[in-house]
Amino acid sequence: MSKGLPKRSEDYSQWYNELVKRADLAENSAVRGCMVIKPYGYSIWEKMQQQLDKMFKDTGHSNAYFPLFIPKSYLSKEASHVEGFAKECAVVTHYRLKNDEDGKGVIVDPDAKLEEELIVRPTSETVIWSTYRNWVQSYRDLPLKVNQWANVVRWEMRTRLFLRTAEFLWQEGHTAHATRKEAEEETELMMNIYGQFAEEYMGVPVVKGIKTANERFAGAEETYCIEAMMQDGKALQAGTSHFLGQNFAKAFDVKFATKEGGLEHVWGTSWGVSTRLMGALIMAHSDDNGLVLPPKLAPIQVVIVPIFRSEEELLAVEEKAHEVMDELKPLGISVHFDHRDTHKPGWKFAEYELKGVPLRIAMGPRDLANNTIEIARRDTLTKEMVNLGEVNIGSYITAKLDEIQESIYQKALQFREEKTTPVETWEEFQEVLEGKGGFVSAHWDGTSETEEKIKELTKATIRCIPLDQVKEAGKCILTGNPSSGRVLFAKAY
Amino acid sequence: MSKGLPKRSEDYSQWYNELVKRADLAENSAVRGCMVIKPYGYSIWEKMQQQLDKMFKDTGHSNAYFPLFIPKSYLSKEASHVEGFAKECAVVTHYRLKNDEDGKGVIVDPDAKLEEELIVRPTSETVIWSTYRNWVQSYRDLPLKVNQWANVVRWEMRTRLFLRTAEFLWQEGHTAHATRKEAEEETELMMNIYGQFAEEYMGVPVVKGIKTANERFAGAEETYCIEAMMQDGKALQAGTSHFLGQNFAKAFDVKFATKEGGLEHVWGTSWGVSTRLMGALIMAHSDDNGLVLPPKLAPIQVVIVPIFRSEEELLAVEEKAHEVMDELKPLGISVHFDHRDTHKPGWKFAEYELKGVPLRIAMGPRDLANNTIEIARRDTLTKEMVNLGEVNIGSYITAKLDEIQESIYQKALQFREEKTTPVETWEEFQEVLEGKGGFVSAHWDGTSETEEKIKELTKATIRCIPLDQVKEAGKCILTGNPSSGRVLFAKAY
Structure with a gap:
């Protein structure tokens, strides 16, 4: 896929x-x-x-x-x-x-x-x-x-x-x-x-x-x-x-x-x-493998992919899968069991990665014997084996979904902070815009003329005058005229 | 209102x-x-x-x-x-x-x-x-x-x-x-x-x-x-x-x-x-007083109207009202307490009647003393006093809402049955259409020409060929040609 x-x-x-x-x-x-x-x-x-x-x-x-x-x-x-x-x-x-x-x-x-x-x-x-x-x-x-x-x-x-x-x-x-x-x-x-x-x-x-x-x-x-x-x-x-x-x-x-x-x-x-x-x-x-969805907005939060070579094996896995689903559904967790025999597990793994399903559970005959399941996280692409005898699967999945929700936010936040650069001069301003990009925090003289000139020269627009900042006087990066505070510039969608 | x-x-x-x-x-x-x-x-x-x-x-x-x-x-x-x-x-x-x-x-x-x-x-x-x-x-x-x-x-x-x-x-x-x-x-x-x-x-x-x-x-x-x-x-x-x-x-x-x-x-x-x-x-x-809503689709299922002459009386009633609401809300019953002092109780009664709220509860100082409330049904416009010491108000209201839901359906069903008339002749057909109206169940020869002719003469159209009926041969009311079953005629919106 x-x-x-x-x-x-x-x-x-x-x-x-x-x-x-x-x-x-x-x-x-x-x-x-x-x-x-x-x-x-x-x-x-x-x-x-x-x-x-x-x-x-x-x-x-x-x-x-x-x-x-x-x-x-x-x-x-x-x-x-x-x-x-x-x-x-x-x-x-x-x-x-x-x-x-x-x-x-x-x-x-x-x-x-x-x-x-x-x-x-x-x-x-x-x-x-x-x-x-x-x-x-x-x-x-x-x-x-x-x-x-x-x-x-x-x-x-x-x-x-x-x-x-x-x-x-x-x-x-x-x-x-x-x-x-x-x-x-x-x-x-x-x-x-x-x-x-x-x-x-x-x-x-x-x-x-x-x-x-x-x-x-x-x-x-x-x-x-x-x-x-x-x-x-x-x-x-x-x-x-x-x-x-x-x-x-x-x-x-x-x-x-x-x-x-x-x-x-x-x-x-x-x-x-x-x-x-x-x-x-x-x-x-999202990443090069596909979508990454926050658990709170994912239509399917957990998918269970059975590993089987025969109808018999499928039935055995299905029974166990339903036990897991019966634990998850009352907690409001949206879980889907993909029993299709028209597609191989590897194909399904790729499909659910593409579609950004936060957690994927794989289980096969060996897992049944060991009472384990393999849980893969979409955001980090990491896997772990979980012993169903040792954890309460409902609490485990709930905690994991919360962890993913928080983790992708933190990752995006960190990215944004790295991509937010305060600059003092016109040269710096251009350099950052053409180089690392992101938000450029700079002084501006408050006039539409300057704003338009900057847009013309760099394609960057003033995204906003942030509410959450300390007011600080300075000089406009383009005109050198007085500025009463920084604004955020960026190229934008 | x-x-x-x-x-x-x-x-x-x-x-x-x-x-x-x-x-x-x-x-x-x-x-x-x-x-x-x-x-x-x-x-x-x-x-x-x-x-x-x-x-x-x-x-x-x-x-x-x-x-x-x-x-x-x-x-x-x-x-x-x-x-x-x-x-x-x-x-x-x-x-x-x-x-x-x-x-x-x-x-x-x-x-x-x-x-x-x-x-x-x-x-x-x-x-x-x-x-x-x-x-x-x-x-x-x-x-x-x-x-x-x-x-x-x-x-x-x-x-x-x-x-x-x-x-x-x-x-x-x-x-x-x-x-x-x-x-x-x-x-x-x-x-x-x-x-x-x-x-x-x-x-x-x-x-x-x-x-x-x-x-x-x-x-x-x-x-x-x-x-x-x-x-x-x-x-x-x-x-x-x-x-x-x-x-x-x-x-x-x-x-x-x-x-x-x-x-x-x-x-x-x-x-x-x-x-x-x-x-x-x-x-x-609905009736001449306003809307009548089925409880299952009513945005407000129960309204509580306080009767009071002073701020003090309102506060006392409000306390009791909240006790009742605390019983109803966990049951999924949508209840609204109208505490406005800009309108008199009588005005509110008329407003909620107009808006079709299925149940109206009125309570005043005397009710507090007696531990009673007055419950009025929108569909029947009937009232009764309920002693809160004698009934579980949650079960009582739930049962009452179910009763209303069923009752308005039965009333509409009875009305429709009274207004459904089988006829055999063209004279009867016209008489019923011009008189009592409703559905007229009649034989029709199955041609578009006849259907259009009947519409032209009476403004009635064939609403449908009902699925739930015994097939019965007969003669078309207009042409006398053979018919293989009855259809429902009516004037329609």
């Missing part, structure tokens, strides 16, 4: 593309830029969704559903919003096909033209805020804390599976509050929830920070983000949370009667993560 | 529309025919999804995700399929907006025209079967049993919340099999799962049957369905399961190497239920 998977060191980009396809995660569809998420890939996304959904609900959010289509005029109501999205909108102009009279088959019926064109949502602020106008009258109606799981479309010219696709799946939270303070707290809360999810579930360490004006969401006053580091030293924005101020409330006239009898515009936030997280997950941990 | 909800007997249609809006289930959006599903409505849909998803997975299906867009040429590959959907397709023709030079704001950029128009999926057979071509080579790759939860668009001219909307949410299963027999069994299995879900979870009895050629899915060889009866005597198709034969396999060239070394087209099925089920749920059970 993994035969011919390119090596990361030789062609990281090709390694990623091939891995996504061979591990049955996703593939390109016939529609330019749109992907098919295959069952195995989708089952990982489902685990992500379940956990995120729980975290949203635990913090008082409810799910709802808003229309796929947005009238063109809505998009235009918030000036910087339309500016940000107009260039990548799929537009519905007609609502019927018909048979061509010249026998060319089916054509778009010119008589079925929409009065106003509809945009396939690239994000839903406009359609949601136009709805909130009717939902909010008084302070008693606030806060509104709504999330939706949906598909969105941004007509990207260059696409890559999971990382950048014309259609993608995501969740988008949209909240409305009575005060600036409450909306700001919500914005930060959601960034923290994303950070917690990335680190505790995906095993991917992230830097939390604020975007510069250039990289801010179109229509936001402030964009918070979590930034992750991939194995090739490039950064990946894994989630964003936007403080919208009163921008959308003003664009859509959403006001509320205050407790004190006044009438004010509400304060808004929006926040989202998408199937892009799948890309981050894959690129953060 | 329920003030002004129209009575069913006076205007059933208006009663439904108002109920959907006032119970916070859904509302119309600014986009013609597209609805907003509000948080409370969506939470019921989520309960439906969770249960259906479990039933699909328990029967060996996996979820995946396929593109929203379908190239126009794909739709045309299966002749009757395009015939069935061409008239209601939303078509994407452009991929960019731009600022108009004449200052008219944002316009569709004429230079950003797609080479081939894209259809927003009305259903996904074409895009999925074009993908299956690459997934299926050998009998070892079969069966393929995939489901997706997705939004689809059918440009309907007359829409109604949940029942018929331009965009709706649904699941669509698409399976591929090596043999006709296996595909037929899958088609029936899924119809049975839908039937089980409708009856055991929604509390809605359904008739399982086969559609006539006229009502068959565009591209199917056979369509199985479940048909429900609403309180106004109209039928509602609640789910369909299609045996596709080899139609799509042939259209998209999906072949497999058989065990015996041959090369054959695979056999297909597809099946789906949608947010239309929400409409069925609402119309089957």
Whole structure:
């Protein structure tokens, strides 16, 4: 199965593309830029969704559903919003096909033209805020804390599976509050929830920070983000949370009667993560043998591969395997017994390595005689023999899964720390970017001009102004002008 | 809250529309025919999804995700399929907006025209079967049993919340099999799962049957369905399961190497239920006071409303309420304590009635003194006093919820039986349709002409040829020609 998977060191980009396809995660569809998420890939996304959904609900959010289509005029109501999205909108102009009279088959019926064109949502602020106008009258109606799981479309010219696709799946939270303070707290809360999810579930360490004006969401006053580091030293924005101020409330006239009898515009936030997280997950941990999945998001946490030469041997192993499974399943461990006789054990080992199953148990007739099993760890590719008479297999596997979860996080963290370099000069800056790559922590004079100039010269962008750092004055690496603190630069996905 | 909800007997249609809006289930959006599903409505849909998803997975299906867009040429590959959907397709023709030079704001950029128009999926057979071509080579790759939860668009001219909307949410299963027999069994299995879900979870009895050629899915060889009866005597198709034969396999060239070394087209099925089920749920059970929800799908199963005149009284009641909640929650019962002091108990009673919460507990200072609570049943609007010293409240509530679940099903079943009338003559047929309505069981000569003629004369359609009936020869009510069995006619949603 993994035969011919390119090596990361030789062609990281090709390694990623091939891995996504061979591990049955996703593939390109016939529609330019749109992907098919295959069952195995989708089952990982489902685990992500379940956990995120729980975290949203635990913090008082409810799910709802808003229309796929947005009238063109809505998009235009918030000036910087339309500016940000107009260039990548799929537009519905007609609502019927018909048979061509010249026998060319089916054509778009010119008589079925929409009065106003509809945009396939690239994000839903406009359609949601136009709805909130009717939902909010008084302070008693606030806060509104709504999330939706949906598909969105941004007509990207260059696409890559999971990382950048014309259609993608995501969740988008949209909240409305009575005060600036409450909306700001919500914005930060959601960034923290994303950070917690990335680190505790995906095993991917992230830097939390604020975007510069250039990289801010179109229509936001402030964009918070979590930034992750991939194995090739490039950064990946894994989630964003936007403080919208009163921008959308003003664009859509959403006001509320205050407790004190006044009438004010509400304060808004929006926040989202998408199937892009799948890309981050894959690129953060996987190796030349295939996927490495964190146990908390692995659809199959433990696979049992029987070693047998006859039906009789299979039956004997199967009986023992079921004993083990009966210990594991009540603990909530997802375990799969692969009894197929169409494939050899070696083929199966390679397949489960490719698919990133955290633990593989092999057992054959000799193991039955010795009451042992062989347990192989996917992340370290190490094996050990375990005597079932000596350990409680449930506790053993639980501890091992926890250990893997922690270990891949630590490994990624260590990698990121090694790939984070503070620099003081422009020469150093260029050298690090072209050499080891990664995050470069540097002083910047705070202007968009300098930011753009640096991007032009090096392809590096400011990933964020990290929240968790000591403010320190310095001089901009490019202009030498005063800087009030360091920012993180990197080349990015 | 329920003030002004129209009575069913006076205007059933208006009663439904108002109920959907006032119970916070859904509302119309600014986009013609597209609805907003509000948080409370969506939470019921989520309960439906969770249960259906479990039933699909328990029967060996996996979820995946396929593109929203379908190239126009794909739709045309299966002749009757395009015939069935061409008239209601939303078509994407452009991929960019731009600022108009004449200052008219944002316009569709004429230079950003797609080479081939894209259809927003009305259903996904074409895009999925074009993908299956690459997934299926050998009998070892079969069966393929995939489901997706997705939004689809059918440009309907007359829409109604949940029942018929331009965009709706649904699941669509698409399976591929090596043999006709296996595909037929899958088609029936899924119809049975839908039937089980409708009856055991929604509390809605359904008739399982086969559609006539006229009502068959565009591209199917056979369509199985479940048909429900609403309180106004109209039928509602609640789910369909299609045996596709080899139609799509042939259209998209999906072949497999058989065990015996041959090369054959695979056999297909597809099946789906949608947010239309929400409409069925609402119309089957609700009354003039509002929604009546089956406990198994109610987001809140029990609400506790405190009666208090002072902060002190509220605190005392709250303590007792938490004791009750601590008994209920471990049993998986979803219970909500409404401590708001902004609304009076009477207002809350009406609100939870409107929202269909199956059980309402009221408790005040006098109840604390007597160690009693008042329990009100939503479906029967009956109340009883329960002495907490005399019953185990957990068992009591569990039993009561089970009783309600069964009771609303039985009530709906009895209603449907009363509204199912066998007739022998054309006069009787018309009389029943115009009078009591409901299902009319009658002989039909098996021709599409007669079926269409009857529809033209009476607006009644053949809902299905029921599977569960004794075959009995007779004479067609319209033509007098021989008939080999009865079919169910009704006016339908």
